[in-house]
Structure formats: structure tokens, C-alpha cells
Amino acid sequence: MHNKYLLTDEWKIIEDRWNPKLHQGSESLFSIGNGFMGQRANFEEDYSGQSLQGSYIGGVYYPDKTRVGWWKNGYPEYFAKVLNSVNWIGIRFRVDGQEIDLAQLKVLNFRRELNMKEGYLFRSFSVELAEGKVFSAEVMRFISMKRKEIGAIRYNFKLEGFSAPVEIVPYLDFDVENHDSNYDEKFWEGIEENVATQKAVIKARTKKLDFEVAAAMRYELYQGSGEPLPLYPKESSRDKYAENAFTIQAKADSTYSLYKYAAICSSFHDPKESLVQRADELASQARRDGFKVLLEEQINDWKARWEQSDIIIEGDNEAQQGIRFNIFQLTQTYTGEDARLNIGPKGFTGEKYGGSTYWDTEAYCLPFYMASAGKDVARNLLIYRYNHLQKAIENAAKLGFTNGAALYPMVTMNGEECHNEWEITFEEIHRNGAIAYAIFNYVRYFGDEAYLAEYGLEVLMGIARFWAQRFNWSESKQQYVMLGVTGPNEYENNVNNNWYTNYLAKWCLEYAADCHKLVAQQSPADLKRIEAKAQFKAEEELALWKKISSAVYLPVDENLGIVLQQEGYLDKEQRMADDLPNEERPINQHWSWDRILRSCFIKQADVLQGFYFFEDHFSSEELKRNFEFYEPRTVHESSLSPCVHVVQAASLGMMDKAYEMYLRTSRLDLDDYNREVHEGLHITSMAGTWMSVVEGFGGMRVRDGRLHFNPRLPEHWQGIAFKINFRNSVLKVHLHADKHQIEKISGDPVEVIVHGETISL
């Protein structure tokens, strides 16, 4: 089913031959970024073949007018598109008048490497020109982790055994398009273009929202290791575009190095009036410091990050490469320095799905960032939602809710809902619960109860108010029911009493009440402020929450001893995913939607997502019964599905199942299981891979404020090693099948429990 063409290497992703059909997928896989911006592995030189150009800037998006077949009341006016921004990498080459374009020339050799250890992209190739002449190049490119606005390129080239004029055109270009534009519009309009000798700076504005972005470039050309060559370029510009064009008489077999430095500044971070000047200065500074210095900074920065976040898997190179690829991409996507940013489903690697934030962040990504990046980064992820509380209240009001009830959007850039499928937008409301759960998870992990008084409680109250209105009393059941929802398993729409949603909502009501009590005890002044702001009628509302949460209908089947995904689930024809003919899989590409909906097949963990979140509420027999019932009915057609199953299978000792699921999550994109890597990477599900190793095979849990490990490794793994931020300490954990080694690197004393044995550090 999947597609293997990359070499296995512990620290690199390597493609060692040219296959234009795989190029757009490789453009995704070899993407680079620094948490503030990112760039697909497009070529610097012109490429006329199939490609998805992508240069993205965190926080800068486009509200594209909604496109629907049939409008439903409540749909948002726009869908926030991940915006393809300035092409800053472009350098055109013409050798003796012939364009260097890999789609038009015979490619003699080709290699592409993503150096994850040091954080750069490398590419080498040779192409055959007219009369059999050969042009060779080696290109290195990175986006600086340290200097958030800087991208740098070293483009080495050589004419093999012949001399010829080479025209070189470094440029900047805002005249780009989004493939997913709803009405084939371009989203940028030019503001200014300044071009001079060996430099340019241009500025553009988005046609809506007025984001402004300035991009500046510098470049230099060297022959061998000498001084930069003096150049007399022809400067030119047009709307949204600026270039320098110059021609050198290149000598046979001599290596020429073009260094291009780009700086990209946006109004998301800096005042509009200073963008041009600032970009220009940063590019100039980068040129002065030079490629070597920038690269050293990059290597050192990544070294420090790996020091903190690396996971070592001993005895399984594929798994090792997989986990590092996931950690690398997650780190490139979000560094946690700016609470206005979040983790888009494709990060900076593609346009698909638009929006920047899904419930993926809270349900799947938070654990990775808590453990690897630490408390401040994790806190910023929570504060992101705190800052959107007012918008969530407005969103709920649009759907008829009152009294400060908050419904967080399914997809958002700025807190407003973007998505427009009624069964998702209006009904996949369990997302609200994940946002509450993340607060719980964070407080449990870091013991940071002060967060509740400062930010958390307000969010929890808005969410609880929503659930209190969203349940309704059923006269016929004499319990509270929740009608018309879509659970995490999106292969069921508009169902009644989805167990996961009901359970989570009930828990939200209880947890919000608990936190209210805690803040009342610990920070009465804060409580007063919060209650006044929310016009919270404590007695009445708390009583209502209690009344509801104590009488929520939760569907179960006593005979099977399982909870029911939703009311009526057992009316379906019961089939196993393994019995599906291969040619009908994935069903979402072969079956009509209604057939999927009325089948018993499950897209991703739904009941089991609840067992994952609330593992401690259930016995392992209960988990086992539910896992054994639901997993065989699960088709794992969401990238978010396998990880939860790894964690649970490992905890139940079903190691074959756990390892099968692990390969699916860790190499999902590398081996292109879902045949869609050309559209971008599955960034948020990458955190699930981390979860699979640390919580799954490592068996890490937090209970009563202490860290527990119950390692169970796949048979051929000798061990796993990783570092963990926990509370105020940093631990180094090395787990084997039969032994373990845990040391504290820094921080407060801490107790760790491994296989039931307490270790004080």
C-alpha cells in the first residue's frame, strides 16, 4: 500500500535518484522551517514540471470567500487559507542561453538530503545540456532557527569540461498563487519594489486583512575560495517582483558559489512602516556575517534542540529515522515563542485544510511540547485559546447559545470559525472538550495550579456553560442526552449520544466545578474578578452543572461489556476491517458517503480516544474489552488514529498490534501510506508518533503528580532513550526491556516509578 523510495539513515532523509513523479511529495518531505516561516523543497532554479510552490509565514493568512454547494445558516463567510507567500529562493540560470530546468533536461544524477541533525536541505544534480555538455550543482539551504526572518542559500555550480556564458538571475516574487484558492484569485497586491546592484527589497499586502510583508535579498558570487566577484547586474522590477540579472563567462571545471540571503518581515510581528527597512537591514547583516557563520549558528541551535528532544531507538533504523523525522518537523513548525501561533495540520509544508489550529493541538500535540519543549511553550499553547475565548463565545452565540457559553471553532486562524461542513462545523463539538482536557493535562503535568486562576478557569467556565446548554433533558430516558453530534470518528455524522462526547462533556462540567472550587480556595480575588467578568451566577450555575453531570446518558452494552460509540451502534451490520477487500480500501476513496456512514467502520479512535484521555477511570479489563471490540472495526483512515492504538495495545501487551500501528504513524509520510504526501506533511499526527514511543512503548504516565514508566518494547528494539521536562526537572530516560536508567539532568528532586518501583532523583 505504501511507497518506499527514500534511503534509511539515522539522521538524514535521502533521495538518491531523480523521479519527477515523486518530486511534489519530496517537496513536502524535505521542507524546512523555523516555527516562524517555512519553505517547501521547491527548486531555486526554474522548474516547469509538476510542483507545489510553497513559502509560508506563520500568522499571515488569507480569508478566502467561502465556497459551498448549498448554504446552511451559521456558515462562516470565509475560510482562512494558509497563504503562499513570497518566493525568496528563486535563482534562474541560463547556460549559453539554455535554461536550467530539470523538467526539460536530461538529469544525469540527483540527490536530495534533509540533514535533520544540522537543520539544512542539501541537493546535488547534474544535467545534460546541448551537445552533451554537463552542468552540475550542489545546493544547500536553510531557514535560520536563530534569526527568525532569515533564509540562506549556497548554490555551487560547475560547467564540466567546457566554458560558457552563464546568466544568473536572483529574484524576489510575490506574484504567486494558492492552488486551493476558492475562486482562482491571487491574494497579494504589490506595494513597492526597490532594486539596486546586488540587492532588492519588495513589499506586498494581502487583498484582505491588510497583512503586509517585506522581503529583501542580498547575494554574492564567488569563484572557488577567492573574493566575491564584481558584478554589474541589470536591475529590473515590475508589480510584486524584483530581480538582478548578470552574466559571467564561466570557466570550465571551476566551482562558482552563489550565496543568496533573504530576510522576510511581516506586519504580524513588526510595524508596517518599518518592514522594508528592517528586512533590508537584516538581509544586509546576514550577508555581512556570511553563510558560514549562519550555518554554524544553525548547527549549534539544532544541536541544543536535539539535546533536549531527541529520542534514540536502539536496534531499528527505520523506526529511528521515523521518530527523528517527526520530531524535526514538529520543531520546525512550532517553537512556542509566540502565543499567537499554533500548529497547523500541514505546518509550513502545504496549503491543505487551511486554518492553523484544530483540536489536534490539544489532543495530540500538547504532550510532545510539554515533555520536549517545557512549560513555557506548553503554556503558550493554552494561552492561545484563552486569547480566543471571546471569539468562541461569539461563535456559540451565532449558533443560538447564550450566557457566555463558548464553542471553540473546528478550524481557525484568529479564533473565528473557518470550516463549512455542517456536520463538522456545527456538530463535531467534542473539540471543546479537548481544550478543557488540555488544561487538565497541563496542570497535571506541571502542577501549575496558578494557571487556573490566571487563565484556565475562564475558559473552563465558557466550555461548561456550552455543555450545560447543549445537553437536553430527555423525558423518555429521564436522563440528559446530547443529540446531533459528530464524534472523533467522522465516519458517523449527526448521531445521538456519542459516548465520547457525552463522557467528555460530563467530565468538563465536573472539572470546571472542581477548578472553580480550587480557585475559590487558592485565589479568591481572582475568582471574584473572573465571576464578575463572566457574570457568573455561581450557586445557580454550579447546581445546574452538577444536576446535569450526575444524570448524563452514557450508552453501553451490558452483554458485550462495552460502552457504545453511540446509541444504536449495534444496529449496524457488524463487519471487521480486515474483511474489507483490498480494492475497496481506503473506504473513503471507494465508498459513497452514506455507505461509509451506515457501516460500522471507524475512521479513528472514538470510544478509545475517551479511554486514552481517561485511562485511570477504567480497569484494564474494560479497556481490553473495548479495544478488542473497536480496534478491529477501525480502518485508521485518519493520520491521528494509529498513535492512540499504539499506546493502548502496548499497555495491554499486544505488541504486534502496537508495532504495526507504530510504523503507520512514524513513517506515515516517509512511506506515504495515505498517498497524499504531495499535498504536505501530517504535522499534528507527528506528535502522535512521539506519544507512541514515550507513552506507548515507554509506558510513561503521570499519576498523583509523579512520573510512571512501564516500558514494553517491540521485540527487536534494544532500548529507547529520551529526555523529559517534568515539573521543574529535566530527566534523561533510558529504557530497555529488562533494565532502565533514569537520571536527573537538572531541577528539583523528583520521584519516578518504574514498573512499580519508586526511584528518587
Add this chain to the structure above:
Amino acid sequence: MHNKYLLTDEWKIIEDRWNPKLHQGSESLFSIGNGFMGQRANFEEDYSGQSLQGSYIGGVYYPDKTRVGWWKNGYPEYFAKVLNSVNWIGIRFRVDGQEIDLAQLKVLNFRRELNMKEGYLFRSFSVELAEGKVFSAEVMRFISMKRKEIGAIRYNFKLEGFSAPVEIVPYLDFDVENHDSNYDEKFWEGIEENVATQKAVIKARTKKLDFEVAAAMRYELYQGSGEPLPLYPKESSRDKYAENAFTIQAKADSTYSLYKYAAICSSFHDPKESLVQRADELASQARRDGFKVLLEEQINDWKARWEQSDIIIEGDNEAQQGIRFNIFQLTQTYTGEDARLNIGPKGFTGEKYGGSTYWDTEAYCLPFYMASAGKDVARNLLIYRYNHLQKAIENAAKLGFTNGAALYPMVTMNGEECHNEWEITFEEIHRNGAIAYAIFNYVRYFGDEAYLAEYGLEVLMGIARFWAQRFNWSESKQQYVMLGVTGPNEYENNVNNNWYTNYLAKWCLEYAADCHKLVAQQSPADLKRIEAKAQFKAEEELALWKKISSAVYLPVDENLGIVLQQEGYLDKEQRMADDLPNEERPINQHWSWDRILRSCFIKQADVLQGFYFFEDHFSSEELKRNFEFYEPRTVHESSLSPCVHVVQAASLGMMDKAYEMYLRTSRLDLDDYNREVHEGLHITSMAGTWMSVVEGFGGMRVRDGRLHFNPRLPEHWQGIAFKINFRNSVLKVHLHADKHQIEKISGDPVEVIVHGETISL
């Protein structure tokens, strides 16, 4: 809530003042047609104000590329749009250089009349030109019922007390647009334009499907009652357009009459190569015969039609006007002469909803056409679906069904599905049952059992095969269930065990088996042919149908003594439609979709639709309990809702409710209850108005092959009178509260039962 601006008249619709805001609505209301083509009441002269240009030709449509937000497997590639076709009415007037355009000039008086008795549109107006000069006009227009391709206009005008040059430009124009075009495309491309003195013919082709249409015109100008004036027009044409332009020196206070004759021929009826010549000849013939002859034909034709289809309501002019308006528009939409045509939801009065055929035809329109237009017309309506059987089988196959199962489309032009909302397209499958019910209804009405062997059984078998696969066995219920459907009440989506659908499907299985048996007895040779064609394994399939139909789950509530709209309906918060605040109605304009879905509110008869179809299966106590439960929860936000309730309320003696509902259906468009008449008329629901009078107040039913009447009239109605085709007879029925008079006009002897008393005629 509604909007009254028309004068009440027994035989006319009259608008007696100019209000540009109402113009687009009047364009719909005053539409004219002849079952083959139709024309909105657009002005002949240029009009720069708000208007929906509409000239439609039966059977000629455009497959517009589907537009969706999120694609679902199984969606059709296109949506068949009702195609705005050639503008054949256009005549431009310039008086002393000033354009006659009611949007730009002061309108001194204005009157528009739809003469339903004689089948024409009349309009008179005066406008003020520069220097206070007055231009007056009287315009008469009709589309010939007898000559299916012919439209004729008499445009009388006068300069009031002044002389001036008047430029007159009759033209033909295919360069028109559809407002509902998905991608702002124009759908026609020109093929040829021929223009000469006082004549033109042009031909165009649709950009897809290659429908070709030719339009020809002739015209003549008269002064007073003299001979036609000699004209020397300037001829011109461009792509898709041809005109004649001439100027006369018009004398003060003299009446000039411009007669324009148009002929429109399409490749739906005639060979492409002869279209131009045929249109030209027909237009020429119309001119030779002249307006007076054509108008006489028209009056006579309508006289004969009214003779047959009129309903007289004594004592209620508004109701009288309403019912005639409905009959008039139904007759203009479908005459039953061509089994490839059907009754579009907007007929020839607008573009909305596209497609030509919904389940409206079988569920709501058939009774009107059976009784008013007779057996051949009704039969053609059934054969329409017979001709689409293969497409229905292909449609079901697309959704995963096998073995010749047939699913008729929700919306179609040629038998293929057009619609693209998953909850409708894939799930509102009860439409299949209505198609089977129509066969039953027709056979019951006309006693034409031969139809089954000839056409009906094949359709019934395909439908039964679909239901047999669509039910699934529920282990948990030990009954057959039907999951994931949308009932007639579209304010519930993707529900399980919708009572109406389950009941109807069960009945279909039984009826198909009954008909199989009947044909086996009556026409064994036909059965053999049918079984061979369908590869029908009689024993096995009939046994399966029986097994399923005898064990279908039908949700009920024993306590309330009602059937349940669907499983779980009583979990909803139970509210009454009357308790809804006025500012929240209609809820489909004020509530978000999810809120509507989880509310108990009902868009249109759902359970009660089942009680309507299968009235004889239930006692009147059962009907009463269900009516009293469901009707108060019904918001009647579909135009198809009130009529069923009229019939049932009348039969239960709830005459106030019946009359309230009757006004809603009969004057829905005239009084614009739903604020959407500007988009076109609700043609199919007009048949519901007929149903309301004849089956509701007249209490007409067919039982055991005999006609029953149980009249119950609204208090202020003195009586109702209508003619009825029944079996091989035509009856004249005159019903009063306390007496009745029924006579046979022609045909076989027949027994009629009125209030239980048998009358032999």
C-alpha cells in the same frame, strides 16, 4: 407575514400600480407558457432595473459543473440547470432619442393582467419623457397552446399629444445568462445569425450536450387599422444576436401596433439540420395567419382546457382566484404530450432548484393530472420514470448496490442524479417509494392493470431490490432496520428508522410481490420477458422480500399511541411551533442548521405523509392522535406541507385548521408567504392546492375501484364544482355542504358514493 398587492378577481391576476421592488416577483407570477416553453413576465422594451430574465424550453438544460465546499464520494459531476434561453420578446424603443426604460423614467400609470381564462399577458403603462411628454403603451403577449413553437406579441403605443421620431428595434438574443451559473459562465455559443428585412433567424448551441435551438422572428408595424407600414430597417447581427432597427416619424395621438411573431425550435424535438428552416417557416406562417387568428386559437384552446380542469368555489373570491391560478400554472407547465418532459419545481418561471423532476411529481402532482388531464397524460408521467430505470440502476450501483437495484435520483433531467448534498442525494431515498406509490395510485385510479405488465412491474422490481439491500438485519433488535436516511421532513438528517421510509419501503416490497403475482396470472409471457431482462431469481428474491417485509422495525410510542417520526424522536425537547417567537420564523432563515436538526420541529408532513398515502391502513383515531401530535410541531416551511394537512384536517373535521392551511397553499405565491416569489413559482406544490380542494374539502377518495366523496366545506363556501376523469368516464361534480349533484358527462357507467350513499351514473 405575507405580502398582498394583487387585486382579487375570479379569472385574472391584476397588478394596478408600478412598484419596482415587486417587479421581479410579478415577473414570476405573470409568467406564461404552454408546456413546451415558458417566459417570465419580463418587459419587451429594455429594463435596467432589478429583473430575472427567463425564457425556458422544456427538455433543454445545461449540465453545470458541480460546485461544492467539500467533495463526498458519489457526488454527481454536474447539476442540470434550467437554462435561460433565447430572448425572443425583445423590442427596443427610443422616442426622440430617449430610451423607453421603466427603471429610468417616471411611470405615470401601470397595469399588468394575467388573463387566465384566455391565456395571455396584458400590460399597459404611460411614462413621462423629456419636457413632460408622455409615451403610452398596451402590450399583449402569449405563447400559443396550439402551436407549441410560437410566441406572439402585440405592442400598441402612442405619443400623447406630440409627434416625434420613434426608433424601434425588434431583436433575437442568445447572449443571455443564468443567474445560478456555478462559475459565472454563459451557457450558449452561437452557430448562425441570418437577418434580412423584417425577419431574422439565429441558432445557438449549448456549450455542453450540444442542444441546438433556432429562433426566428417576423414583425409588422401598423398605424391604426390600416395596412402594414412599409419599413426600411437597418439589419445587423453579431455573435448570438440579430436585430432590425428602423425609425418612424410617429404622429401625435395615433396608435401604432407592432406585431412580433417568434418561433423557437429545438433539437429536443426536431433534427438539428432542419431547425433554422423550420423556425423560419413557422414564424412566417404565424405572421401570415396573423395575431387575431393566433389569439382566437389561444382563447379556444384555453376554453377547452378550463372546461375540463376548472374548479369553481362559490362564496370565496380569494380562494377562487387562488385555485384557478394554480390550475393555470400547472397547465402551462405540463400538458402530458411528451413523456420525456416532467414538472419542474419552478416550471418555466425561474431557475432555482435546477433539474426538472423531484418526487413532487409522483407524490403531489399525479392526482391532479389523473383527474384533470386523464389517463394518457398520467401514464406519460409514469413512463417518464420507466424510461429512466436503467439510469436508476446505474445510480444505485454508484452507491454500492447490486443485482439491478434501482435508486431514482433526487433531482434529475435525464435520469441521472444532479443533486449534491449527501444528506439529500444519498439519504433522502424515500423518493424511491413515491415512485412505486404512483404506480399503485394510477392503477387504483384507472384500473389499468395492463400497465404493470407493460411497464410498472419492472420499475417495482428495481425499487424492491433496492429496499431489500438497504434494510439491514439488526442483531440487537432482531428486526430489519434502515439506518442513515432523511425523511420528507428535511429538518432531520441521517436518522435511523424513519417511520415513513421504513413503512413505505416495507409496503414497496409487498406491493412489488403482489404485482409480480398479478402479472404471473394475467400475462405470463410478459413476466417471462421481464424476469429474463432483469435476471430475476423469482423464488429466492420473493422469499427475501417477504422475509424482510414481515420483520421491519417500525418505531412507535405505546404511551402516546403514535408512531415515531424516527427512533429517538422523543429524546428531543418537545416544543410547539406556535411557541416560537415570530422573529425566529421561518427557522430555516434564523437558526443554525444543527439547531434545526436537533429541535423537534418538522418542515413538512413526514409521519403524516405516510398516513396520507396509506390512509386506509389506519383508523381515524390513529390518524387523529398522530395529527394532533405532529401538526403542532410542524412549521410548514416547505411549500409541500400545507396540502397534506388540509386533506387530513378536513377528514378529521378540523375545519379552521384546514382552511388556514388551505390559504397557505392556494395563495402561497400570490401572497408570497415564503418571500421568495421573485425566484419563481412553486409549481409542484400547486397540485397540492388542487388536492386540498378535491380530496380535502371534497373528500374524494378511490376505494375498491369506486369514487367516494365526503364533502366538508369551509363555512363560508357555498359550494365547489369541478370535473373529474375517473376510469373511463368524465364526471361533473357539484358539492355543497348539504347537497350534491354529480353527473356523468361521458364514458362508461360508474358508481359514486357520496356520504356513504351509492349513486349509479
